[in-house]
Amino acid sequence: MSAPVITDVDELLTTTRAVRRRMDFDRPVGRGVVEECLRIAQQAPMGSNLEHWRIVCVDDPSLKERISALYTEIWFETVEGPLARNEAATVTRLSPSTRPDRETADRQARILGGVKFLVDHLTEVPVLVILCSLKPVPEEAVGGTASGYYGSIFPFAWSFTLALRSRGLGSVMATALAHRADAVRDALGLPEDWRPITLLPVAHTKGLEFHPAPRAPLSDVAFWNSPDEPAGTDRA
Numbered sequence: 001m002s003a004p005v006i007t008d009v010d011e012l013l014t015t016t017r018a019v020r021r022r023m024d025f026d027r028p029v030g031r032g033v034v035e036e037c038l039r040i041a042q043q044a045p046m047g048s049n050l051e052h053w054r055i056v057c058v059d060d061p062s063l064k065e066r067i068s069a070l071y072t073e074i075w076f077e078t079v080e081g082p083l084a085r086n087e088a089a090t091v092t093r094l095s096p097s098t099r100p101d102r103e104t105a106d107r108q109a110r111i112l113g114g115v116k117f118l119v120d121h122l123t124e125v126p127v128l129v130i131l132c133s134l135k136p137v138p139e140e141a142v143g144g145t146a147s148g149y150y151g152s153i154f155p156f157a158w159s160f161t162l163a164l165r166s167r168g169l170g171s172v173m174a175t176a177l178a179h180r181a182d183a184v185r186d187a188l189g190l191p192e193d194w195r196p197i198t199l200l201p202v203a204h205t206k207g208l209e210f211h212p213a214p215r216a217p218l219s220d221v222a223f224w225n226s227p228d229e230p231a232g233t234d235r236a
């Protein structure tokens with residue numbers, strides 16, 4: 001086992017950020033630490049008590065090139081192109097111009113810059129982890145089956161990310177890769193029923209210090225019994 005560098009649970013939970021620009025591309029990532037974090041993530045909850053996840057860890061440079069080429073296409077198809085054409089849905093979802101104030105607009109601009117940075121540097125990331133689901137794809141986007149579908153994958157992704165962070169590595173849930181799930185499956189020669197859900201690029205982080213991110217006041221998002229009674233911040 002590699003010795004964890006961050007052992008305080010609350011610190012881990014509040015400082016595990018989406019890491020893109022602070023990935024250390026020059027420092028190799030051993031397979032051992034990746035497998036150690038995957039073993040920890042296997043303890044995550046999942047629907048139906050079925051381990052309907054499959055994980056493909058990519059460290060072969062030619063495969064990384066193929067994943068990276070797809071990721072670049074996705075960026076142009078789903079972000080840069082639609083923003084340039086001023087397409088309403090993408091502008092609302094991603095454009096800093098739609099954020100309510102200067103501070104959140106600046107933050108969104110920084111995030112978009114970070115997302116593009118990752119697009120441009122994906123081949124340099126030491127390990128690309130592709131997390132797949134084996135569950136039948138739900139017919140509807142919402143409802144219990146849809147919740148169970150994604151809810152059986154993202155706890156694994158988050159536990160993996162936390163385990164990485166506790167060991168001085170970082171990742172980001174790059175779900176955009178799922179826009180080309182079929183092409184990813186073909187590029188990696190995966191079985192038909194393995195559906196890529198998210199990419200988790202893995203690298204050591206440059207430095208270990210990360211901070212809690214700005215979030216809305218709890219009273220804006222959490223309530224007691226009904227939306228009429230916002231949760232306070234003064235209760236223990």
Ligand SMILES: Cc1cc2nc3c(=O)[nH]c(=O)nc-3n(C[C@H](O)[C@H](O)[C@H](O)COP(=O)(O)O)c2cc1C
Pocket residue numbers: 016017018019020111114115118172173174175176177213
């Ligand atoms: C469901 C989900 C999808 C995401 N998709 C992407 C993505 O495709 N590309 C990316 O660079 N970051 C992606 N992210 C990372 C978010 O941008 C990031 O979590 C968010 O901006 C908050 O930043 P923080 O995690 O550092 O607090 C995703 C995160 C989640 C939870």
